[in-house]
Amino acid sequence: MKEAIYHNTCPRNCYGTCGILSHVKNGKLIKVTGDPEHGYSKGKLCAKGYAFTEYVYSPNRLKYPMLQSPRGSGNWKRISWDEAYTIIASKMVELNQRYGSNLASGYNKYSGNLGLLHYATEGMFNSIGPHTKPIGNPCALSGKHAMNHSFGKNFSSIPEDMAGSKLIVLWGANPAITNVHQMKFIYEARKKGAKLVVIDPVFTQTAKKADLYIQINPGTDRLLALGIAKLVINSKQHSIQFLEEQTEGWLEYKNYLEDHLTIKEVCKQTGVSLEALKELSDLYVTIKPIATWAGLGIQRNKRGSDSISAINSLAAVTGNLFIPNGGLYYMHFDVEDFPCALLNHQGPEHPSIPASREVDISDYAANAFQLSDPPLKLLWIASRNITQDQNFNAWAKLFQHLELVVTVDLYMTKTAERSDIVLPAASHFEEEDLNVGYWHYWLSINQKAIPPYYEAKSDLQIAREITIKLNELSPGFSNFPASKEPVDWIKEELTPEIRDLYSFSSYEELLQRPYQKDRTKGIPEDRNVFRMFTPDKKKMKDQTGFDKVNEFKLLTPQSLLKIHSQYASLNWLNSPQDESCIELSSQAAQVNGIKEREKIEVYNAQGKIVGVSKINPHLPNTIILAHQAGDNPINQLILQSNEQNGSTYFYDSVVYIRKAEAP
Ligand SMILES: Nc1nc2c(c(=O)[nH]1)N[C@H]1C(S)=C(S)[C@@H](COP(=O)(O)OP(=O)(O)OC[C@H]3O[C@@H](n4cnc5c(=O)[nH]c(N)nc54)[C@H](O)[C@@H]3O)O[C@H]1N2
Ligand SMILES: Nc1nc2c(c(=O)[nH]1)N[C@H]1C(S)=C(S)[C@@H](COP(=O)(O)OP(=O)(O)OC[C@H]3O[C@@H](n4cnc5c(=O)[nH]c(N)nc54)[C@H](O)[C@@H]3O)O[C@H]1N2
Ligand code: SF4
Ligand SMILES: [Mo]
Numbered sequence: 270m271k272e273a274i275y276h277n278t279c280p281r282n283c284y285g286t287c288g289i290l291s292h293v294k295n296g297k298l299i300k301v302t303g304d305p306e307h308g309y310s311k312g313k314l315c316a317k318g319y320a321f322t323e324y325v326y327s328p329n330r331l332k333y334p335m336l337q338s339p340r341g342s343g344n345w346k347r348i349s350w351d352e353a354y355t356i357i358a359s360k361m362v363e364l365n366q367r368y369g370s371n372l373a374s375g376y377n378k379y380s381g382n383l384g385l386l387h388y389a390t391e392g393m394f395n396s397i398g399p400h401t402k403p404i405g406n407p408c409a410l411s412g413k414h415a416m417n418h419s420f421g422k423n424f425s426s427i428p429e430d431m432a433g434s435k436l437i438v439l440w441g442a443n444p445a446i447t448n449v450h451q452m453k454f455i456y457e458a459r460k461k462g463a464k465l466v467v468i469d470p471v472f473t474q475t476a477k478k479a480d481l482y483i484q485i486n487p488g489t490d491r492l493l494a495l496g497i498a499k500l501v502i503n504s505k506q507h508s509i510q511f512l513e514e515q516t517e518g519w520l521e522y523k524n525y526l527e528d529h530l531t532i533k534e535v536c537k538q539t540g541v542s543l544e545a546l547k548e549l550s551d552l553y554v555t556i557k558p559i560a561t562w563a564g565l566g567i568q569r570n571k572r573g574s575d576s577i578s579a580i581n582s583l584a585a586v587t588g589n590l591f592i593p594n595g596g597l598y599y600m601h602f603d604v605e606d607f608p609c610a611l612l613n614h615q616g617p618e619h620p621s622i623p624a625s626r627e628v629d630i631s632d633y634a635a636n637a638f639q640l641s642d643p644p645l646k647l648l649w650i651a652s653r654n655i656t657q658d659q660n661f662n663a664w665a666k667l668f669q670h671l672e673l674v675v676t677v678d679l680y681m682t683k684t685a686e687r688s689d690i691v692l693p694a695a696s697h698f699e700e701e702d703l704n705v706g707y708w709h710y711w712l713s714i715n716q717k718a719i720p721p722y723y724e725a726k727s728d729l730q731i732a733r734e735i736t737i738k739l740n741e742l743s744p745g746f747s748n749f750p751a752s753k754e755p756v757d758w759i760k761e762e763l764t765p766e767i768r769d770l771y772s773f774s775s776y777e778e779l780l781q782r783p784y785q786k787d788r789t790k791g792i793p794e795d796r797n798v799f800r801m802f803t804p805d806k807k808k809m810k811d812q813t814g815f816d817k818v819n820e821f822k823l824l825t826p827q828s829l830l831k832i833h834s835q836y837a838s839l840n841w842l843n844s845p846q847d848e849s850c851i852e853l854s855s856q857a858a859q860v861n862g863i864k865e866r867e868k869i870e871v872y873n874a875q876g877k878i879v880g881v882s883k884i885n886p887h888l889p890n891t892i893i894l895a896h897q898a899g900d901n902p903i904n905q906l907i908l909q910s911n912e913q914n915g916s917t918y919f920y921d922s923v924v925y926i927r928k929a930e931a932p
Contacts, residue, residue, distance in 0.1 A: 466480065
């Protein structure tokens with residue numbers, strides 16, 4: 270049989286949202302290549318993308334619905350889809366009868382697959398009326414608040430334009446690991462003479478490529494940004510007309526720098542030398558256009574939102590906002606332009622409960638455990654691995670309290686292992702979808718290229734089928750439109766406004782190639798008033814205070830060959846021993862009598878994890894670096910403070926180290 274080629278899109282929570290060409294022979298995915306017509310990924314994938322043939326056919330993939338009894342015992346039994354639906358739907362109906370509403374049923378979902386049709390989970394729960402749902406975003410919320418403060422809306426410049434910048438400043442972003450395609454545009458700029466600055470506490474793979482690397486104490490970026498702005502203003506090289514005419518809060522900002530900020534304090538708190546500070550401020554005043562990237566890494570601490578606001582303001586002070594090849598990079602939320610019909614599906618009203626009960630996703634387990642009247646009793650988990658959640662230990666307590674836990678996933682994750690029922694999810698090659706990026710501005714389709722792996726089903730198909738079962742058991746229980754096909758859901762997203770924004774006229778056209786949002790129609794160049802960072806004097810006094818010997822800040826940034834917990838079991842990408850490696854500085858090793866590749870313990874009041882030491886001579890003495898996920902998840906040690914507002918401060922945790930006790 271001839272080889273057929275389909276259009277797919279990598280749906281991972283990743284900057285690329287890459288266009289894929291899937292080569293299929295006899296119903297089997299035999300190869301994936303990058304789609305050359307995707308204007309951002311330009312015919313390339315990353316290693317994880319090229320490994321999709323292993324991902325799809327891995328023997329570790331879940332094949333059938335399974336029931337574990339008792340939960341956590343490992344005693345799994347294959348069941349049919351109908352049996353699974355019957356157990357789940359009967360429980361939902363019974364809980365409804367017991368409590369008089371569906372508030373005892375809830376879900377937790379995050380970023381396994383970001384395609385728009387994956388809002389099926391939300392749609393399915395909406396269809397039963399008020400229930401319990403997660404709100405917030407554990408990844409990017411602090412920065413989102415800051416961008417909205419600065420620009421009055423979400424804002425992120427066009428990534429391809431970075432290729433024309435003369436100076437690129439990366440604050441807490443590590444694209445050589447997390448955003449490999451962006452490196453192509455950075456290299457292109459450098460070929461034309463641009464300089465690259467990297468500001469990061471860790472000497473990363475990206476930092477290795479930089480002309481200037483600034484090692485900063487974590488959580489102090491706001492001070493560095495203000496300090497540089499002060500030097501720029503002192504040298505009278507600031508963009509005065511822009512600041513006076515197009516910003517709010519300029520005088521207050523300027524007065525704060527004059528009256529309350531000393532360069533000495535900036536150097537002390539940030540750990541950055543005066544020379545480096547001067548060098549960076551010289552670059553900021555002598556070069557234009559400058560692209561500034563406020564990375565996601567800087568906003569994973571309590572001061573992250575302020576830091577991004579301060580970095581944005583530095584771009585304003587130096588006149589680099591709203592100019593070609595300058596601008597400000599973070600991420601955008603253009604998915605909000607779409608109807609998101611599944612997400613916004615309206616369910617039936619309840620006579621006395623006006624809305625669903627919301628649980629902050631940034632501390633879901635602890636918050637859900639507190640719920641009463643009624644308590645949460647059934648939890649549906651999809652596109653989420655709880656190893657990624659801070660306060661991981663709270664999950665054990667919540668699980669004890671739940672009567673039914675259902676996990677939909679492609680693999681037997683730590684979450685699935687703790688569930689009563691697992692349902693095998695289809696991979697994106699086995700379902701239709703529509704994908705919008707959050708970094709670039711391309712929209713692309715995902716075609717069904719191959720039949721499902723064994724009995725796997727898409728989240729949308731599961732929503733459709735469980736609806737039928739619910740209504741069989743209790744007529745009118747759910748109003749989910751079960752007969753609506755995936756393609757109809759996709760077409761519903763492609764409104765005349767969307768087609769105009771992305772310059773295509775029909776679904777059929779989008780099947781041919783990806784389309785980019787028209788830059789004249791709402792991408793960042795439109796000037797609106799910019800709001801300067803307004804430092805709160807009291808809050809600015811709250812410095813890191815991080816100088817206790819033998820107390821370490823735990824940083825757990827992303828890894829090249831995984832997406833959070835995903836892909837760990839793929840042999841093409843990862844070997845099992847990678848996970849337990851714990852990096853520490855030469856001094857930390859020496860003080861604690863630790864040698865290279867020794868068994869060590871990282872611990873705090875939340876617990877301890879054992880790993881193998883790796884001495885990193887470039888690491889600051891106050892930092893421990895560890896991997897996410899794995900068998901013994903590091904997130905056991907991460908417990909954030911109460912000041913959260915839906916954001917998760919993964920990098921504020923303090924840990925201690927010692928040699929592991931002999932067994
Ligand atoms: N390969 C791969 N790619 C990914 C992901 C993945 O898991 N694997 N995940 C995707 C997702 S969901 C996300 S959110 C993005 C994240 O993308 P990035 O933001 O690029 O990655 P992080 O590793 O979270 O953090 C970036 C850097 O911030 C630094 N950092 C930490 N604290 C501070 C600080 O206080 N100040 C400064 N200046 N730097 C600091 C860290 O040392 C790290 O090098 O990556 C996406 N891409
Ligand atoms: N310590 C520490 N923790 C962190 C971070 C950190 O920097 N440090 N980063 C945080 C960040 S930035 C993020 S974005 C979160 C990510 O948090 P999560 O989104 O929970 O992370 P993943 O590990 O990607 O887990 C997604 C799960 O969805 C499954 N999945 C994939 N596709 C589908 C599908 O189509 N359907 C269903 N039902 N399931 C599917 C995958 O197999 C995987 O098990 O982690 C956060 N956690
Ligand atoms: S993981 Fe990211 S870079 Fe790799 S193929 Fe998927 S979207 Fe592209
Ligand atoms: Mo993320």
